[in-house]
Amino acid sequence: MRLPLAIPVIAGSLALILSACGGSTPDGEGGSATSGTLRVVAGFYPLAYAAEQVGGDSVEVINLTPPGGEAHDLELSPQQVAEIGEADLVLYIPGFQPALDEAIAQVAPDRALNVTEALTLLPAEDHAHEGETSHEGEEPHADEHSTLDGDPHVWLNPLNMATIGDEIATRLTALNSSGAFAAGAQALTESMNALNEEWAQGTAECRSRDLVVSHEAFGYLAAQYDFAQIGIAGLSPDAEPSPARIAEVADLVRERGVTTIYYETLVDPSVAETLAAETGATTAILDPLEGLLEGSTGDYVTGMQANLAEVRAGQGCS
Amino acid sequence: MGMLGYDFMQRALIAAALIGLIAPLIGVFLVQRRLALLGDGMGHVALTGVGLAFLTGLAPVPTALVVAALGALVLELVRAKSRTAGDLALALVFYGGIAGGVMLTSLASGKASTALNQYLFGSLSTVATEDIAWLVGAGALVVIILLIFGREMFAMTLDPDVAHVQGIRTTRLGILLTVLAAVTVVIGMRTVGLLLVSAIMIVPVAAAQQFTGSFRATALVAVGLGLVCSLAGLTTSFTLDVPPGPTIVLLALAVFLVAAVTAYPVRRRRQRHPHPAEEHHHG
Known part of the structure; x- marks a missing residue:
C-alpha cells in the first residue's frame, strides 16, 4: 500500500494552493505542511477532544460545533467550509451532521476520517420496536459518505473513544511521521480504560x-x-x-x-x-x-x- | 390504561379543545381579509423575538410575544399606508422575521440557530398546566375583544372602504385584529406547536365556507369543526401511536375535502341562479 504516503503530498499541495488563493488567510504563508503543525477539523466536541489528546501540541484542533450548539443541527459558515478545505484531517461521523457530510464531499473528500470505521455499531433502533434488540451490531458501509447504518452516538462508550484515538493517531502519523501520536493515543487509551473501570465499578x-x-x-x-x-x-x-x-x-x-x-x-x-x-x-x-x-x-x-x-x-x- | 387515565392526556385534550375553539374564531376574519398565512408568518416573526432575547438576555417567550405583536403592527401599516396587497405585506414581514431571528441568534455568542426551536415549539404531547393557563388567557382575550369589536371587525373585513365611510376606524381595528392573531399564534405555538395553531385557524374555516352562506354561520361551523377535529385527531393519534399535530391537521384537511366535494353541486346551482327571490326586484 503506497497510498497513505501520497496523502500528505496531496494534502500539502492542496493546502498550499488554497492558502495561495485565499490571500487574506492569516496563516496562509508557509502552509500547514511546512510549519509542522497539523490542522485537524472535528465535527463536534468528543472528536475534537480525542484529536487534542492524541495530537498534543503538534496539532491545531478546530471544533465546528459552537459551545451551546446542538451538534445534530450544525450549520457551516463560509469560513468554516474554508477551514475544512484547508484541514489536514477532518473527523466526522457520517449522517450525524449532514452539513459536514456535504462540505467534506465538496472540499475534502480525501482527507476525511469516518471515526466509526473501526467500531462495532449498534443498530439504530426505532423506538416503536423496543424489545427486539437482539440482532447483532451491523458493520458500517464501505462508502464513507453515505449515512451511517447504525446508532451514531459511539463516543459515549469510553473504549470506543480509545479506538477512535488509535485511528486518529494512524492517520496523523501518516501525515507527519515525526509526531509523537502513538504515545498520545496510548495516553488516551489509558485514561479511557480508567474511566471505563470507574463506570463499571460505579454501576456494578x-x-x-x-x-x-x-x-x-x-x-x-x-x-x-x-x-x-x-x-x-x-x-x-x-x-x-x-x-x-x-x-x-x-x-x-x-x-x-x-x-x-x-x-x-x-x-x-x-x-x-x-x-x-x-x-x-x-x-x-x-x-x-x-x-x-x-x-x-x-x-x-x-x-x-x-x-x-x-x-x-x-x-x-x- | 385508557387515554383519560393519564394526566398528560387530560391536559392535551383540554389544550386541544381550547385551541380548536379559539383559533377558528380568529381565522374566520383572517380568511375574509386574505391573510390565511398570517399564522405561519407571525410564528416566524417570533423567531426574531427569541433571537433578540438571546442577544439582550431578556426572557425569550415574552420578548417573542412583543416582537410578534410589533410585526403585526408593521404588517397592518404596510398594508394600509403603502397600498401593498395583504399577502405581499405578509411575505415581507415573514421573511424579515426569519432572517432577523437567524441573524440575531448567530450574533448572540455563537448559538446554533436551531436553538430557537426549543423556545418556540411545543407539542400537545407535553402540555404543562401553566400552558393551559396561557391558552385560557389567550382565549379570554380573543372572546372579549370579539364581543366588543366583532361587529365592526366584520364590517371592516367585508369591505374596508364602506366601513371607513360608516365611521369605523379601519386601520386601528385592523391592527387590533392582527395583533390579536399574532398573540394567539405565539401562545399557541409555544403550547401546542406552530403547525397545529396556524392550520387550525384556517382549515376549519375553509371547510365551513363550503356549505355556509353567512359570516356568522361560517364562524360557528368553523369553531365546531375545529373542536371536533382537535379532539378526534388527538384521540386518533393516541390510538395509532403517531404525533398529534400532523394527525389533527390531516383530519381537518380531510373534512375540508369532504365538504368541498359534497357542497360542489349546491354551490354550482347557487352560482347559476344567484338569489332567485331577489331577481324580480332588481332584475
Whole structure:
C-alpha cells in the first residue's frame, strides 16, 4: 500500500494552493505542511477532544460545533467550509451532521476520517420496536459518505473513544511521521480504560437497570454498563413524541419502579418533565457530551464522571 | 390504561379543545381579509423575538410575544399606508422575521440557530398546566375583544372602504385584529406547536365556507369543526401511536375535502341562479 504516503503530498499541495488563493488567510504563508503543525477539523466536541489528546501540541484542533450548539443541527459558515478545505484531517461521523457530510464531499473528500470505521455499531433502533434488540451490531458501509447504518452516538462508550484515538493517531502519523501520536493515543487509551473501570465499578450494583432517557443517545453507554435504554423519543432529539409512546413509557416507569428520568443539556426538557409529572419520578440531566456548555471548564472525562454521578444517584447504585 | 387515565392526556385534550375553539374564531376574519398565512408568518416573526432575547438576555417567550405583536403592527401599516396587497405585506414581514431571528441568534455568542426551536415549539404531547393557563388567557382575550369589536371587525373585513365611510376606524381595528392573531399564534405555538395553531385557524374555516352562506354561520361551523377535529385527531393519534399535530391537521384537511366535494353541486346551482327571490326586484 503506497497510498497513505501520497496523502500528505496531496494534502500539502492542496493546502498550499488554497492558502495561495485565499490571500487574506492569516496563516496562509508557509502552509500547514511546512510549519509542522497539523490542522485537524472535528465535527463536534468528543472528536475534537480525542484529536487534542492524541495530537498534543503538534496539532491545531478546530471544533465546528459552537459551545451551546446542538451538534445534530450544525450549520457551516463560509469560513468554516474554508477551514475544512484547508484541514489536514477532518473527523466526522457520517449522517450525524449532514452539513459536514456535504462540505467534506465538496472540499475534502480525501482527507476525511469516518471515526466509526473501526467500531462495532449498534443498530439504530426505532423506538416503536423496543424489545427486539437482539440482532447483532451491523458493520458500517464501505462508502464513507453515505449515512451511517447504525446508532451514531459511539463516543459515549469510553473504549470506543480509545479506538477512535488509535485511528486518529494512524492517520496523523501518516501525515507527519515525526509526531509523537502513538504515545498520545496510548495516553488516551489509558485514561479511557480508567474511566471505563470507574463506570463499571460505579454501576456494578444498582437498584434499577432501566435507563429512561428523553432521546436515545445513550445506547453504547447502556450496552457497555448493562443498562436497558428506554427512550421516549427516537434517535433524533427534534421528533415530536407521540402521546401513545409517552403513555407506554409512563406505564413502564410505574411498573418497574423507575425513579429518575434523564434529559439532555441542550434539548428542551418538556418531554422528560411531562413524564416525570405523570409518574411521580424526578428528572436529572444526563449529558450526551455532543458539545460543552458555554463557559464550561470541564472536558470529556469530567463530563462522563458527572454523568456517572447522576446515573449512580438516579439508578440507586451502591 | 385508557387515554383519560393519564394526566398528560387530560391536559392535551383540554389544550386541544381550547385551541380548536379559539383559533377558528380568529381565522374566520383572517380568511375574509386574505391573510390565511398570517399564522405561519407571525410564528416566524417570533423567531426574531427569541433571537433578540438571546442577544439582550431578556426572557425569550415574552420578548417573542412583543416582537410578534410589533410585526403585526408593521404588517397592518404596510398594508394600509403603502397600498401593498395583504399577502405581499405578509411575505415581507415573514421573511424579515426569519432572517432577523437567524441573524440575531448567530450574533448572540455563537448559538446554533436551531436553538430557537426549543423556545418556540411545543407539542400537545407535553402540555404543562401553566400552558393551559396561557391558552385560557389567550382565549379570554380573543372572546372579549370579539364581543366588543366583532361587529365592526366584520364590517371592516367585508369591505374596508364602506366601513371607513360608516365611521369605523379601519386601520386601528385592523391592527387590533392582527395583533390579536399574532398573540394567539405565539401562545399557541409555544403550547401546542406552530403547525397545529396556524392550520387550525384556517382549515376549519375553509371547510365551513363550503356549505355556509353567512359570516356568522361560517364562524360557528368553523369553531365546531375545529373542536371536533382537535379532539378526534388527538384521540386518533393516541390510538395509532403517531404525533398529534400532523394527525389533527390531516383530519381537518380531510373534512375540508369532504365538504368541498359534497357542497360542489349546491354551490354550482347557487352560482347559476344567484338569489332567485331577489331577481324580480332588481332584475
